[in-house]
Amino acid sequence: MNTYHIKGNEEKVFNSRDEAVNFAQYDLGLNHFGITSNSYTWELKVIGDYRYRISSTGDSSEKYGKCQCCNKHASEMFQQVEEKIGYSHYLKRTCYGLTNNKNLFGHKECLEQTRKLEEVAI
Numbered sequence: 001m002n003t004y005h006i007k008g009n010e011e012k013v014f015n016s017r018d019e020a021v022n023f024a025q026y027d028l029g030l031n032h033f034g035i036t037s038n039s040y041t042w043e044l045k046v047i048g049d050y051r052y053r054i055s056s057t058g059d060s061s062e063k064y065g066k067c068q069c070c071n072k073h074a075s076e077m078f079q080q081v082e083e084k085i086g087y088s089h090y091l092k093r094t095c096y097g098l099t100n101n102k103n104l105f106g107h108k109e110c111l112e113q114t115r116k117l118e119e120v121a122i
């Protein structure tokens, strides 16, 4: 069975990625953190009502096709999932759900540019 850790906090072990994410986001109050499991790492970023999860596929455009943002070759393809917080009538609570922009493959920098802009403090 896979176990999950919050990056930089290896002593605390979780049985699922969601548990680790929830602990990092809500108990530790982090808005930018990593989750690791075996050799796999996800980087999460919370921006307002949105949450982004990005990870390397470990492969290039040869396998995944060109970057979906710039249409160029990528030697390392990343996958990004976009979620937005909202009220679920089914679960009767607030939770994250996938958006229409939910699943993109491409260069890490290109994917990061598709994110909602952070509010800039003046």
Ligand SMILES: [Zn+2]
Residues within 6 Å of the ligand: 067, 068, 069, 070, 071, 072, 106, 107, 110
């Ligand atoms: Zn690109």
